[in-house]
Amino acid sequence: MSTIRIHDTMSGRDIRLDHDKIGIYLCGVTTYDDTHIGHARTIIVFDVLRRYLEEMGRQVNLVQNFTDIDDKIIQRADAEGRDALELSHSYIERYHQDFDRLNVKRATSYPQATTHMQEIIDIISELVKSGHAYVVDSGVYYSVESFYEYGALSKKNIRELRSGIRIDPEQDKHDKVDFALWKRTDTKPNWDSPWGSGRPGWHIECSAMSLKHLGRTFDIHGGGRDLIFPHHENEIAQSRACTGLPLARVWMHVGMVTISGQKMSKSLGNIKTTRSILDRWGPNALRLFCLSGHYQKPIDYTQELLVESLDLWRRLESCHYILEQMADTHDTIVHDEFDAALSSNFNTHEAIKIMGDTVREVGEMASAGSLYTDNANILYGRIARMISIFGLHISRPENTEQIQHDIAQREKYRRSGKYKQADIIRERLHAKNIELLDYKDGTVWVYHEIMPHNIRH
């Protein structure tokens, strides 16, 4: 029960992870723009995985990087007349605003390329020394040919890669499949190095930072599917050439978020930012949306799926408040089926279904009047734990005593047939996002999350 199996892209098998301490390196974002729902999905998947592992008593070291120096950042900064590092750090700021709103737990650490220059230079030196990298005028390159396992992750072979490559005129690298470790440049931002001033290539920061923060081999290396090649393939080449050890026990890749079946991209203009979705649908519906499909498969972004996710969230809120008011203990309780779903290659789709079954069970009992303290205690404990693992957040009203008082007042009016007055109270509460559920033997109140644009659907 406490073992979890995760599908490993490298071996194509599900691998058991039963260490007490779990090290995870998650490839985060390049900070040259706001994040979109695709980033959000990957990060939410790992946030829930982390919460689940911690719930099982594992100690999780989640390291998520920010690529804060990159050609795209520089281009963007030039276009806006801003300093590149100022720009990238302002987007890190915005990243945290968005993901705090999304109730994503802060990672254990968020290393950045620009604060790991020494480590990056050290690892490049190591690669040059061992003959896996070479120095030319334009910088330092990794010799793909020198690494016999190149292509193992993405199932590619070097010859085919070579034949597919476009001509890049200004490259003086030996082999067109080679990739940059250090790009020599005199324009800022740049850093000093044994090979002249310049900037690191995209992949090397992750090798340097994962080595520093997680050691030579760690449990899970993750990111979006689109990082398999070249990013993760190159990381493996760099790290293995240095340490001689496997980089990660499990390579875990999250499927893309598509729009009308196609990947989001700037050129198609179909980007949905995390922020805009958050503004419209709130954090909880967005989280449920991102968890609604199996993490390995694509999810198609549609209005309907968001509506479904929001509906489920509304039912969960009601369920939670019904149980909370019926139960007299509020401890969390394990629901075995739920854990079995998550342990089996992190099947959040199945886990949500099981949560939905529990919500229905509560509705059934509430309708039938068969919900008593003892079963409410158990169901409350289960729901509360599921909500917590999914990282959902139940909103709270300001003054519950006032609500109780209003309900009692309304009850008096109802008993004496003064329905108009009773309805006024109900309306007044409704305006404060409080919904009243009338059951045979009493009224339960539910506080609903206020949507930024306050749409129920």
Place this chain on the structure above:
RNA sequence: GGUGAGGUGGCAGAACGGUUAUGCGUGGGCCUGCAAAGCCUAUACAAGAGGGUUCGACUCCCUUCCUCACCUCCA
């Protein structure tokens, strides 16, 4: 062209060698002072096509068609 994933009922989308997925939608009903919310019930040739293995396949094997992703910007 190469590699990988997949093609399931009106739509979305799982598991599984033999038993109702589930959700949304749609029809009817119950509860209620009325609502809301919820519940009940009904509804779907379900498996891209063609072979094969098997007592039995959506699930395994082969063939074929189609979709998507990646092939140095990518979460």
